[in-house]
Each structure stands twice: as C-alpha cells, then as structure tokens.
Amino acid sequence: MRFVLCRTMVRRVVCLAVLLSAFAASTHAFAVSPRQLVEMADFSSPVVSPDGSRVAFRIQRASIERDTYDTVWYVQPMDGSSPPQRVGDGGVPLRDSAGIELPPTPVWSPDGRWIYYRARLNDRIDIWRASANGDAAERVTQGDADVRDFSLSVDGKVLQYSVGPTREDVAAAEQAEYDRGVRVDRSTPLGQNLFRSGATGGRLATQRLGLIFNRVDLTDAVPDRWKAVDLATGAVRDLAPSEKPAAALTAADLAKQVNHVWKLDRDRASGRLALLTRTAETTDHPQIVLAMLPAGSTGRVVTCVAKACSGKAISGVQWRPGSDEVIFTVSPYSDGFAQSIYRWNVDTGVVTPVATSTGMFGGEGSWGPGVCGVSPTALACVTAEANRPARLERVDLQTGVRAVLFDPNQALAQAISGIPMQRLRWTDAKGQTLTGQLYSARRTGTAPPPLFVTYYRCLGFMRGGSGDEWPLATMAEQGISTLCINAPSFSSDAATRYEVGQSAVESAINRLAAEGKADRSKIGMGGLSFGSEAMMWILIHSHAIAAASMASPTTSPMYYLLGSNIGDPFVSLLRSNWQLGNPDEASAPWRQISPTFNLGRIDAPILMQFSEQEYMHGLDYAIPMMRSNRADLYVFPHEPHNKFQPKHKLAVYERNLDWFRFWLLGVEDPAPEKAPQYVYWRSMRSSLHDAR
Template sequence: MVRQAVWAAVFLAAASPAAAQTSPRELVEMTDFSGLAVSPDGRWLLYRRERPSTMSGQIETAWYLVGTDGATPPRRIGDGGHASWNGTGIVEAGSAAWSPESDRFYFRARVDGATGLWEGRPSGALAPLIVRDADIERFAVAPDGGIIFELGPSRAAIARAEENERDSGILADGRVDLAQTLYRGAMIAGRPASQRLNGDWFDREALLDRLPRQIVRRDPTTARERPAHAIEAELLRPSPQPLPEPFRAAASQAGICAVEAPCGDPDAPKIWKGMAVGDGRFVVTTRDRKVRQSVFLWAKATGLTRLAASPGLLSGGGEMAACAASQTAAFCVAESAAMPPQLQRIALDGSGTLVLDRPNDLPDHDDLLTEAIEWQVGGSRASGWLVRPKFPGRLPLFITYYRCAGYLRGGLGNEWPLRALAASGIAALCINQLPSGGAKAEARYELGLAAVRAAVAELDRRGLVDPGRVGMGGLSFGSEVAMWTATHSKLLSAVSIASVQAEPAYYWFNAGIGRDFFRQNLETQWGLGAPDIDAADWKRRSPSLQVDKITAPVLMQLPEQEARLSPELQARLSASGKGELHVFPFAPHIKAEPRQKLAVYQRNLDWFRFWLQGYIDPDPAKIAQYARWTGLNFPAPKSETDAIQSSISASSSKRK
C-alpha cells in the first residue's frame, strides 16, 4: 500500500516566497554535492562538496564526513582538488568507497595535476595511497578489502601522442571534429588536451581513451600489487540489481511506470533508480516529466511506501546519480526551484527527514516569489517554474525552454541568471519540454513555440507580464526552440542562445567519412538530408537562411568548439546589425569554468535588462558594450517608466 505523500517541512518552506541567492556571482558559486558513500556499518556518510570559485577560476572540491544520525555537524576531511568535467561539460561526480570493516575510506582526488587514490579514517587521518604517472580513472573495494583500480595512459604518453599529431598531421576521420581546435582544444583533468568524437552524436573523449587499460589489485595487508582477474575487474562495472517482480507489480498498481516501458499517462512518474538495502528491501526513486522526484521503500511484508516527495530533485548529486542508502535511511541531495542543494537523511521507518548539511546560506529576505505553474497547450498541459519580484504590476518576461531540474539558477546548462533577472524586475519562466510522441524536430519546434505562446497569454491574462516585453534564451534544443520562436513569431523583444544552430555549414562540417551516425540521426530526428538535396527544408528550418524574419536582437555566447559550425548565422546577423557573438575558448557544450559562467550570467543579465527595461549599467567598464547594443539595427528600448506606463495603458484598454 502506498502511503499518502506529504511534502516534507523543508520543501514546504522552500515553496514559500523564495529567499535565495540573486547575484550572478552568488548563483555561480553555489555548492553542489556528489560522491555519497555510506559506511557498511551504517554509522558514517562520506561525500564531496563542489564549489565553483570565480577567484581561482576552478571548481574547488573537498570531502566531508558526517554521522548518519545527524547528531553532530559535518566534518571536513580533506581537499579533493579541482573538479573535472566530461566532454559535454557535466562535472564528473566524486568517487568514494569504504573498507568492509568501516574503519577506513578511499576517494579519488586530483592534486598537483595527478588523480590518485587517498585513504582516510573516521578519526581524521588522511594520506595519499596510490599516486602514479597515470591517473586512476576508476576504483572499487573488494569484499576482502582489496583495492581494484584502473590506470589510464600515463600523462607523458598523452603529451607525446598530442605532440606527434601536431608534428605529423591529423587524419580527418569520423573521430575528428573540424570545428574544434584539434591540438589541445579542450580542458581534460585540468589541463589543455586533445579530444575526439566518440561516435555517439557529439559526445567526446580524450585522445587515448581507446587504449587498453591496466587494471590492478592491491592486497589489503601487504600492499602488493598484481594484475586484476576478470572477476575482480567486474567490480569496476557494477550492474544495478534487478527490482523484484512484486515491486514492479506494486509500482504499476500505484501508477508508476517502468523506465523501459511506455507510459499510457505522460504525466505518470517513472522508476528512476533502485538499490537493495538488505532483508529483501529496496529503496527506489521515481521521476515525472515535471522533473519531480520521490523516494519509496519496498518490502515484501509492507509493500510500497512513499518516504519523501519533492517538487524538485532527490538524488545523489546531479540528475542522474542515485541516493545512497543504509539499512535505516536513504541519503539524498535535495533541491527544488526555490531551495538550493542540501544533503538530507530520509528515515526508512517513515519517521521523517533530517537536513545533514546545508552550505548554501539563504539571506533573510523574501523579495522573490517562486511558483509552479501549469497551462493548457492544445491537448497537453505544460508546466514550469516562475520566479518574480513581489511587487505588483506587469513585468517584462524572460523565458527559457527545455528542462527545469532542481534549483532555478540558469535553466538547463545554467546560462541565464533567473533569480538575478527576477531581482532586477524581470519575471523569469523556465518551461519543461512538452512530450512530443516521437515527432521530428520541426513538429517539436512548433510544440515549443505553442508552449511559449500559451505561457505568455496565460501570464498576460493573470496581469503579471507585459506581452510587449518578452525575451527568450536556450541551450541545445532549447536554443533551437528560441531561434524558431524568433523566426516564426513576433513574440520576442530580445534573444540569447548558447548553442550551435543547424545550417548548411553545420552539415558539411559533420557529414564526412566515418560520420554515418550523424547523417542517420539528422535524417531520423530532423528529417533532413544533404543541403544540396533538401535545399527547401534547410531554408525553412535554418535560422541563418531566415535572418530577414528575425525582429529581435540576438546575443550568441557559444563554446569555441561549436562556434565554427554556424558561420552563416553569425555573419548574417552581424552584417544586418541584428546581433553579436562571444566565443569561449576550451568551453564544451555546457560551459563549466566559473569565470566563463560568471561572464555569461552577467552579459545575459545586462542584455535583457537593456532590451526589456531600457536599463544601462553605469559601470564605466561597460560603455563599449552599450555602445555596440545601441548601434544595432533596432529601435532604442523604452525606459522602465515608459514601458510600465505603456503596459498600464494597454491593460486598461483591455478591461474596457
């Protein structure tokens, strides 16, 4: 039987008028968590804090230990070095494990350019255990306490391979992205390094990632090492335990869908992660299309019990990670639209939730309102989060479209400082992508435009926004919807995008030998062939071929490895005075470096305040910026006072 869900008190507090960070710097420097690991005896929780620093320009990490009963404050164990990110720009999670006796723990840390394995004890002792000329990429602890670890290529071998390519020339095969700087054009493990496509769309890997790895076993008592056996090596690739069939039946009866099966109800939650906790019990998290998560306990005797529900995330840190669990509690990173990440203990006996660590301080004011909203779009219900200042009146509106997961920092990819926009008097709306039922890209764009159009109409009906002052921004598919909205409607007064747009050059950069996957995906998902064959379709879909339809200024803040894919859009926007481009060296698809993130946030804040409010920051360092924007081929934006008066007049006329 599923117990009736009751929002935990912490979530109720978070859903009240938002009290949260509002400056771009505060949003950038928020602390996240990852690497949650519970000791086998259930007494301790080890985890990593990750805090971007605009001073150092790095994501600084540290490992912490806290008693699972929450009776004492968290204790800082040691430095974890600077965080790395993958080829997409997602920060790589911390990696930690315990000895079987719970008397020591291990974690990976990158110190002085080397990623090694460190050993610590709950008493506080900490020391490097295994540090080599090659990075430890993965590790696990065997049941007898032995350590199994995987070594990548030596740093010297990587450097030699990169230099050899530079000297001898690079064969342009299916792994080579000609739009990216080929010699050390990415940041990998904290250093400029060469990178290649791995064959899965635009996913990337390091130059020597395909070389065989050395997998070693270290004896727990003698510290002797030998090559790991095949069974030992499997510990590095743990497979999830299958959920028992009675659980699946109980979940289905409760309206929860299995991940691998289609759901009849698109709003139904799906099984997200599951783990065994002993005595035949499983802790399972679910997630729905509004990116809301719940935690359940399943036991043969009691069935399915909901332990916690969130209007946002309950995870192990990041969207994809699972909570950690002992026999008495689950440990999750909780964050919602109005609540920054915090570490929580969820009791398996249903006795409640306890906050174990809350490093993101909330100011003592509540000048923003954060609310979940829904509205009708054809036969579907769209959903999202709106954050706005408390004062009455019609506000300018900023919209980002794709996915609204966790705390409202900057939408998917964290590019637009939503709370800073709201604190500046611009309502900010994040819209969750509507289910498209397998439709191709053009239909998905139209669905996105319909959701945006209906959202503006709904907020206009409620008297909250001025429909004549609407801006929009997006990353990845969200950027495509933003540009589709800009070229197929007159809704927008300003646009900002963070990703490449499809145009003929984009195709030819990527359709060479060995890139069959790209061509097939473009045909399957977008219905597009080669530009010289499907010229009419490319003209209809490519913003670069429809610049004449764009009636709002466009700010492009692109990673260097993508910027070269849209030369025609950049040239046509620039030549027509309709926008400008900023390119970020080494940046992947999702920008990760703190200083770059701060620059993006601040420029987007200035951009939308200028075009939606007529506001010019008096900072002398920004004189050139505003001179460029004033020189674009658009009328000077109204001042806030004029815009408000215009909005009031329009509102009054509608009421007659």
C-alpha cells in the same frame, strides 16, 4: 502582414528604450547576485557507510578569483549528532566531453574506516583514501599513468585499478602530432582548435571524436592495464586478463531475460535485482515498469502492480539494505517533476509512501536526478527546490520525517526566499498540460513586468535556467520575471518537437499577460542545446520574442558540413532526429528549421555566447546577422557544450543580465568597463529602428 507585425514589435522595443534611456541605472546591491549563484555549493551523490551510521559526500564550490573549483570530501553521522567532518581534498572535478561533471562516487571500506575515491591532484589522477574520522588522507596508487577505474576487494584488503598510457607517453603523442601536423580524418573534431583544446581527465588535452560529437583523449584507444595493490604492504603487481575485476552489471547484460531494462540496482546480500523497464526512447510518453528479478538466471520477474507504481513516472530505484524492500522515486511531469519516495515490498507487494517534495530528493541538474544514500533506516538525500538551493537531508524510511544534516547554501536560500516563486501548471490550446517555475519580478509600479523564458528541463533549484546561463533569481530581483518551462515530450519528428515548444512558450505568455503578470511586448528568451533549437524555431515562426540569447548553435548547413566529415553515423542521426538531408537540396525541413534559410524572418536581436568547441557550427548565420547589426557574438575558449570555467560562468551570467535589462527595461549598467558593449547594443537598436 508579416512586415506590419515586425514593424510593430520593433517600434515597441525601440520606443521603450528611448523612453527609459533617460533614467540611467545606478549601481545597487543585489539581493541575489550572479556571483552568489556561480559560487554556491554543489553536492555529489551521498554514499552511506556499510553499517548505516555515517554518510560520505563531496562539496564543490567555484572560486572566481582563481578560476577553479574547490572540492572537499566530508563524512557526517546519519543521525545529525555532529556537523560534517572534512576528511580529504577532492581535487579537480572530472567532466565528460560535454562539460558535465562525472559522478565522484566514493567506495567505503568494509569496516567503515576509509573512503576510497578517484581524484586529480598535483596534475595526476590517482586513487586516494581518507579516514572517516578525518585523521588521514593518502594517495594509494603511485604509478606514472592516470587511473581510469578502480575496485575494492570484498574484504577491503586489495585495491584493483586500471591505468592507460603513461602521462609522458600522452604528452609525447600530443606533441608529435603538433610537430608533424594533424591529419584530418573522421575522428578529428572540426570546428575547434586541434592541440590541447578541450578538458579531458581534468586537463587540457588533444581530443578525438568518439560517438558522433563526444570527445575523448587522443590516446583513449590504448587498452587499460589492470594492477592490484596490497593495502597492508603497499606491494603492487600487474593483473592477468583473467584477474580483471568483473564489470558492473548493465542493462545490456539482461537483454535476453528482460526487455527494455532502463535502470537497475542489485541487493548485495541476496543478489536480487530491482529493475526499471521502459519502452523505446523515441516514444513521447514511455511506459515505465518497476520489477524485481530473483537471483540466478532462471528466476521469474516479479512486477509491482500496486496503484502507486502502475503507470507512474518512476525515475529511480534502490534496494533497502537488509530488507525485502525496494526504494523507488516518482517524478511526474504533471507536477513539474516534483519527487515522491515509496517503499515496495517485493514479497508482499505492498507499497508504502515515504515522503513527498515540491522539488528533488536526488539532487538537481539538467539531465535528471542522482540518487540518495540508503541505510536500513534512513535515506541521505541532496534536496533542492526552485526557491531553495541544495542541502543534505535525512529522510526516515518508516516515518518520512525529514531533517537537515548540512546546509552550506543557507545564506543564499535566505536571499532567494525574498523573491516570489510559483510552480505553474497550465494547458495550451490543444489541451496539453504544461509545467514550469516562475520567479516574479520586483515591481516598481502597476505596469506588467517584462518576462524571460527558457525551455527544456527545470529540475530542483534552477539557478541559471535550463543550461545554466541566465541568473533567473537575479533577473527577477532586477525587474524581469523569469519562467523555466519543462518540455512535455520529445517526439522523433523535429517539427513536432519545436511546435510543442512554441505552443508551450506562447500559451505561457498568454496566461501571464492575461493575469497582468507579463507585458507581451517585452518577452525575452534563452536556450542551450535543445532549448536553443526550440527558441530558434520560435524566432523563425513567431513574433513573440523581443530579444533572445543563444548559448549554443543550432542546425545549419555549416553544422552539416563539419559534422558530415564523421560520415554515416552523423548523416543517419540528422535524418532520424531532424529529418534533414543534404542542405544543398534546400528541402522543406531545412527551410523550416535552419536560421540560415530564414534570416529575413528573424526580427529579434540575438546575443550569442558560444563555446569554442561549437561556435564555428553557427557562423553561416551568425556572421550575416552580425553584419546586419542584429547579433552580438562572444566565444569562450576551451569550453565544451556546457560552459564550466568560473570566470566564464560569471561573464555569461552578467552579460545575459545586462542584455535583457537593456532590451526589456531600457536600462544600462554605468560601470565604465561595460561601456563598449552598450555602444554596440545602441547601434543594434538604431538598426532595428531604421528597419521599420
């Protein structure tokens, strides 16, 4: 039965290609091009001045020609009375070891004259300050080591900051290891180059493993040295350990008073704490509670019991300055994480709705929302929806009236508006509610269009899907409908997680096919991280997918071999999250999950576009699939889990677009430089045909 189904699917794909190959695609203008998506403007989280009159934020844009990012700090009046004023250069974006940008949060001086921020400029990380009126931007720290952290005194007269080893010492340590050879131990990041191969602190650095696969700088363990600079005189002095500024309050600090603290925000005036508590992360549907802890260690926790905050998916919490109100955000899965904002008066218990959205009030991204800047009267929010990219809005806290302050993506928003978008909500065969965002394809006839699916998280404007690798709007404009599906839950049992994903994808296909909105024989799928894992499960256990694209490797014996060098932390994680032991035992979970044990069951061609830090983890199945003409593998140098280099982002977007147009539409781009990829893809198509 499996062989018959496989032959049927292959025949459909091959026949489609043969029928359409005669109609060679001509180059034509894009309504929304991959380049536009790469080079759109991204916002940092806005921060409001102490008097509530102005907001500071950073804009970041990719430059494909220079393969870098331009970042600029702006200040704008909260009432929108004038456009934003450029005040300073933000430097090279700093990222974590997975490639995700670190929040570039500025600190306002108490008098509102300056914003202070950490930036990598001229090959060094320092604290800079920019005047709010745009008249001056100057470096505040002058040492020979990169700044790791900073704090401004309450009166704004002294800047305290920490540094690590000198830049010269870091370079010498890396070079010495290069000259002597790298001794492999449990902290060695196997599977990547070992000398200056990953971005840390905005530079290519020699890395070590921190927690499991998190990378840190080679000299990360060198203790911080704290200094202080008098901002009036410029005098710098070393701080004694007792003078080190207190660290920001964390959930761990409250563990003895309140269980399961997840997020918190302190009222500067009174010291009261707004809290979100949440049950264990392994729970499919954690219970979230909004509460307030009075100042002092003996106060009684006050819980919000109003209907608007009971049993709700509360995702963010902030104090409203100069008031007894806490601002909280609700992001329900049942509405595709579309956000609403409320005010909770901690004295009266009254909850008042402020505003609702079909998208995000706290920006966008794969890992959840940021926060709005908050003043006594209004919020400054980076808003984004599936059919409209990010812009800065003012939200009045009394009336809920929204007004756009700055929209650098207006041209892209206008282009996107011509592509039909629909927020979907449906149930699968087990009655589970599912949500997603659908861009409908530009259609040239009455036949249902192909469909591309990605699965994980779909927040705000999903330009590249969950993982930012597939230009969703461009694919729709080119004739392939695109659907991003939100994972409804994350069970601690791996098989359950993937079965939920399979049901979500197959039920979406069934619904859209029944409505004449998708051709079930022309389904593509792509995934990064958990999305890649779920996709591989579907490829192994189903024949729903005609062509696939992987952005990161999935679990395999090679992954186990390289990770096991870390020792017990990795082995324990593999057992708890995937129920996997040693692959030599070839246990049932390994046979269910790993493509290495299921090569004969995967009948869809796979495009693999992996980062250099991860590609070796999947070679035990990638190489056999390449040798049998079923996979095409590309590796991107110096990239971590999430690719971020602009030229690489564009290449990934364009190749994914070409891949799915080839397999789902039978169309080839006639650009001469792309001819080699089509030679190989045609040979893959012939191999699939011969395998019937």
